[in-house]
Structures are given as structure tokens and as C-alpha cells.
């Protein structure tokens with residue numbers, strides 16, 4: 284059962300989510316007895332041979348300026364050609380913004396079953412059963428795919444990257460590339476120094492901070508931890524912070540290793556976007572705040588006293 288992994292990139296660098304997908308695809312190929320190959324579109328500055336470290340044997344690269352802009356229809360047709368030419372039976376995406384655009388389209392074109400939001404390797408002992416998150420991460424569903432070609436999009440941070448060494452063979456892939464219908468007119472860099480969806484640590488704050496003028500201490504804490512910034516929805520609605528920082532059911536869904544929530548009540552709509560975080564630390568002055576039920580560590584206290592102490596402690600550890 285040959286596996287083809289789609290490699291996503293930003294600013295010429297392979298996204299961490301794609302390294303997770305590569306590790307997943309390689310382990311699946313090993314388990315099911317097939318090859319693990321990858322497809323990368325556009326001009327990357329990072330050496331694709333490094334994907335060998337994650338178990339990828341061969342990388343097909345389509346270097347074409349038209350692919351530097353993500354146009355889902357154009358991407359889908361190129362990946363479809365790669366699936367046909369490599370004879371892959373499983374295609375793995377990361378369930379990130381690009382994966383969410385392309386995987387369903389590819390599923391339609393190839394008449395292939397798709398499981399979006401996978402969290403574990405498929406069980407291949409009796410068919411092909413993939414475990415995925417449902418109800419905003421509150422439950423799991425085991426979904427069986429019985430089409431000839433199968434597509435899996437893997438939840439971000441759901442699978443551990445394993446680097447065992449090795450170098451992948453990088454080969455050019457001659458694909459027919461349509462002219463993109465999407466034209467990028469302007470690009471705005473998201474606020475914050477670290478990308479929210481790629482971050483290992485996220486520091487987030489809510490209405491408990493009283494106003495935008497109090498974010499300096501949150502930014503300082505995020506900077507000291509090398510973390511991305513996030514916020515609750517009312518904070519973005521009130522224009523205290525930009526909307527691209529809003530996490531939750533109607534915002535960005537994240538799954539960092541560490542999520543620090545300051546002055547956020549923990550409403551179900553907020554939790555829906557953050558409850559896949561590995562460790563959750565909550566700072567709230569109300570001991571009855573619902574967020575404490577979802578927390579691994581809770582600090583009952585006033586954010587204006589606790590956050591400066593956290594910052595001091597981080598600086599001490601780093602010194």
C-alpha cells in the first residue's frame with residue numbers, strides 16, 4: 284500500500300505539520316507494506332532531501348511559479364496526477380488550512396474516501412479504519428474507508444514527529460499545471476512573532492485583562508517563552524486584538540504542547556478550539572471559572588499579579 288504525503292510550506296520552509304504528516308505516512312507505509320513518497324509544489328528553499336529523516340523515500344517536486352500561490356483547484360489537479368503516476372493508494376495531508384482546501388477536492392476527483400481530522404495510524408487488521416476527532420475534540424469516531432484510494436488528513440499536533448535519519452531522493456515531477464484563477468493582491472503578516480497554528484506554546488488572554496492597554500505583560504510572557512499570542516472572541520470583537528488571534532469554535536483551532544489561558548472563563552465555544560492542547564494552564568481570579576475543569580494546572584489569582592510573577596520565573600530559569 285504505497286503512501287503519498289503532501290508537503291506544505293511557508294516562506295520556502297516545510298511546515299511542522301507536514302513533518303508530522305511525513306512521519307505518519309512513513310509509519311503507515313511501513314505498517315501496511317508499501318513505499319512512502321511525498322509531493323511538494325512550488326519553490327522551496329529548504330532541502331527536500333531532509334524529508335528522508337522522517338522516513339520519506341522519494342520526493343516528487345513540481346517547480347513552477349504558478350504553484351507559489353495556493354490555488355486549491357490547481358493544487359488538486361497536480362496532486363491527482365501525482366497519485367495516478369505513483370500508484371499511491373493512500374494520500375496523507377495535514378488537516379491545516381491548505382489540507383482543508385485540497386483534500387476534499389482530491390477526494391471528489393479520485394472518488395476516494397476521506398477521513399478529515401485523523402488522530403492515529405489506521406487499523407489495517409480488518410479493513411482500513413481511521414480514528415478521528417468529533418464534536419470539537421470531545422469524542423472519537425472510528426471511520427472505515429473502503430474505496431481503492433484512501434485520503435487521510437491528520438490533525439495538527441496529533442502525531443509525534445519521528446526523525447530516524449536518512450536522505451530522501453528528490454525527483455522533478457512533470458505535471459500539467461493550470462493557470463491559477465486566484466490572484467494574491469496583498470499579503471498581511473499575522474500579528475505576533477510566532478505563527479499561531481505552528482506554535483509549540485501559545486499564551487492567550489481574555490476579557491479578564493480589562494482592556495488592550497494591558498496586553499504588554501501578555502506579549503512579554505509570550506516573547507520570553509517563544510510563544511504565539513491568542514485571545515478569546517470578545518477580545519477580538521472589541522478590537523483589543525486582531526481577529527487572526529481569536530481561537531475557538533469560530534476562530535482558529537490550535538493544538539500546541541502548552542496553552543496558557545489568562546483571564547478567560549473557558550466557555551465551551553472557546554474550549555472547542557483549544558482542547559487538543561497537550562497541557563493547559565489557566566490563570567483566573569474566580570476559582571469557579573469553568574476553564575479550571577479543562578486545566579492541567581490552575582492558578583487562582585489576579586492576572587495582574589500572577590503574570591508578572593510568571594514572567595519573572597521564566598527569566599530566572601533562562602538566566
Ligand code: FAD
Nearest residue numbers: 489490491515516531532533546547548552553568569586
Ligand atoms: P468572559 O466570559 O467575560 O470571562 C472573563 C474571565 O476573566 C472570567 O472567568 C473572570 O473570572 C476572569 N477574570 C476577570 N478579571 C480577572 C483578573 N484580573 N485576573 C484573572 N482573571 C480575571 N469565544 C471564544 O473565545 N472563541 C470562539 O470561537 C467563540 N465562538 C462563539 C460562537 C458562538 C456561536 C457563540 C454564541 C459564542 C462564541 N464565543 C467564542 C463566546 C463564548 O461563549 C464566551 O462568551 C467567550 O469565550 C468569553 O470570553 P472571555 O472568557 O474572554 O470573557
